[in-house]
Amino acid sequence: MTSRRLVCTDFFADKVDGMLSLSGGRIGQAPFVDNFGPPMADGTPPPSRPRGMAEETLPNCDFSHIFAIGEYEIESLPDSSPWAQRYQCDAREQTQVIDTEPGWVYDSGRAGFPVWGMEARPGTAAVYEYPNCEDGRVVADVVRLDKGHTEGLEPNVTERIVELIVSASGGKIQSSQ
Secondary structure (H helix, E strand, O other): OHHHHHOOOOOOOOOOOEEEEEOOOOOOOOOEOOOOOOOOOOOOOOOOOOOOOOOOOOOOOOOEEEEEEEHHHEOOOOOOOHHHHHOOOOOOEEEEEEEOOOOOOOOOOOOOEOOOEOOOOOEEEEEEEEOOOHHHOOEEEEEEOOOOOOOOOOHHHHHHHHHHHHHOOOOHHHHOO
16 A cells, blocks of 8 residues: 555654555455455456455554445454554444435446445444554544445544544654754
8 A cells, every 4th residue: 555655754754643544554454355346347346356465564653543444345354453552552442423414425437336335325334443542642443334445434434533533642743843
């Protein structure tokens, strides 16, 4: 993932306090389902891709990490997080965010394939937060239930992600100037 590759570079390491991953970029990867991706032109699922899970090397710099994904994109969310372990966070706690309004964005040209995404609609998200992390870091997973990849973040889910972001410790950019 590009941002993960960049976040610990010399340029960014002393400036970035957190990273929000929208699909695919969880530290302690959540494995994608077979046939992940947009449907083929005829509406059939995309071909399966090789899915070998290489041993993961953790990033070597410090930042908070929030991961958001649609439920239909992954086989399952792991029960633990190596990033939460790194910051000695408490055991994860689950809450739910319910939205009565749809998100604003979806892939209108390819909606209708659940893994990729349906038309934007209201929904519920499970928020798994690892509380009391060392140095005020935030580690959380947000799984949008009954959603695919391209169904835009609903307003209340977006608001909860922003709340998590602003609750994290920060200050790297201010101290580097």
